[in-house]
Amino acid sequence: MACARAHALKRFRQTGTGVPTTQGDDMIRKFFPSPAWARAIALSALAMVAGTGWAQSYPSKAVTLVVPSLAGGAVDVAARTIQPRLAQELGVPVVIDNRTGAGGQIGNTFVAKASPDGYTVLMNAGSTLFSGVYRKLDYNPGDLIPVAMVATAGFLLVVPADSPFKTMQDLIAYGKAHPDKLNYASTGTGNSSHVGSEMFKMLSGVQANHVPYRGSSPALVDLVAGRVDFMLDNKASSLEHVKAGRLRALGSTPRRVPELPDVPAISEVLPDFHIEGWMGIFLPKGTPPAVVERLSAAFRATQSDPAITSRLSGQVGQGVLMQGEELRRFIAQDQQRLRRVVEHANIRAD
Known part of the structure; x- marks a missing residue:
């Protein structure tokens, strides 16, 4: 009998099957009431380990910052202003790739379809992503997740x-x-x-x-x-x-x-008038949360440097930092405001 119970307990621990019958086995049943629950615990543990692995290993090579405008433009100037400090924070080179064309949509599409591993990052004017002036896109704007706003332009x-x-x-x-x-x-x-x-x-x-x-x-x-x-x-x-x-x-x-x-x-004079150019950092949808947070922290450190924000303010408008829920609310309001005008004036860029 004892041998049978031991065998059943061993099988339960290994496979989640079998019914333990001793008092000690009842304790196991109390904490692991079903095989499905045990599998959920295992999956959660694996996710935590994977997330920790991403956080510890990223980045291990150069990060490409895609700028969908010509060298010398406002977004390009802002990118090159933050580039050295961002590289310092990440501990790897940050390479700027001016991928131009179609009003910025070529660069946007390239990042949206890139591997979501944190090594291909988009920096662009937010209005080009969310205003709705482009109706025919090779990507869904929702395929780009916002990481940070780094500058505004009046x-x-x-x-x-x-x-x-x-x-x-x-x-x-x-x-x-x-x-x-x-x-x-x-x-x-x-x-x-x-x-x-x-x-x-x-x-x-x-x-x-x-x-x-x-x-x-x-x-x-x-x-x-x-x-x-x-x-x-x-x-x-x-x-x-x-x-x-x-x-x-x-x-x-x-x-x-x-x-x-x-x-x-x-x-x-016109109380409802509000438009503000802004520059943001975006990643492909599906980027691991640990990588998103690593980049977010790097941008927080970069934008906390008074020399960086001063240079941004003098060159493109104003150096800022907005992230998280505050940024999501801003984007939603900006999108609603701009799309109202785009629809009223029937503005199309494609």
């Missing part, structure tokens, strides 16, 4: 220095009284400059024609020359022209800027 509403419009109210009054007589420049169809200008039109009642350019530089050349009437441009590229007297700033967003204390925020 905009200025600018007109030529000799423009008759001295205030936003002047521009709005003329645009409403003379439909389609105004022409506005943007840095490209579907980007924040375009969507923001359409938001301005939607909220103010102004009617104006869109003239897209390939970047700020050619657009600003024509604006300074008076060939277009106004533009919502990145503060980093237009502020120098305002300071030099070549352009006049009528408003700023998302708030007043310290360099132009007398220029009102656009929301002071």
Whole structure:
């Protein structure tokens, strides 16, 4: 009998089958009531071990930071600003890959379809991912998970220095009284400059024609020359022209800027107006949580460096750090706000 009980107990421990009958065996049954429960414990233990393994071994080689824009653009400048400190935090080289084309979608697609191992990371303007201006994509935006926001960029509403419009109210009054007589420049169809200008039109009642350019530089050349009437441009590229007297700033967003204390925020005239360029870090869906946390910690350390945030603020707008639930809420609100404008103006970039 004792031999039979011992054999049954051994089989139970090994396979989860058999029914122990002694008091000691009842204790085993108390803590391991079913084979399924025992398997669940084993799987949880394996997951913990695997997660610990990822955390301990990652990264073991260079990390590629994909930037879907040309060298010298705002996102590229921000990436190269954080690159050295990020490499220091990770303990491996960080290689920037400028994978351009299709308004950033080639780079986005490349990362979305990359192996979810933490070695291929996307840095891009968040608005290009979530505004809905691209209807035909080779990936699902949900295939990219946000890790961190690292920088924001404000905009200025600018007109030529000799423009008759001295205030936003002047521009709005003329645009409403003379439909389609105004022409506005943007840095490209579907980007924040375009969507923001359409938001301005939607909220103010102004009617104006869109003239897209390939970047700020050619657009600003024509604006300074008076060939277009106004533009919502990145503060980093237009502020120098305002300071030099070549352009006049009528408003700023998302708030007043310290360099132009007398220029009102656009929301002071149009309370529902809010658009803010932001740059984020994204990983392919399915990246192990331990890897996501390792990268998150590296970006927290990088963005806590005053020298990094100071350089970002001077070059692209403002160095920031937003992660976790706060970032998810921001993205949801930003997406809702932008898509409302995109649908109203029927903006399509593909």
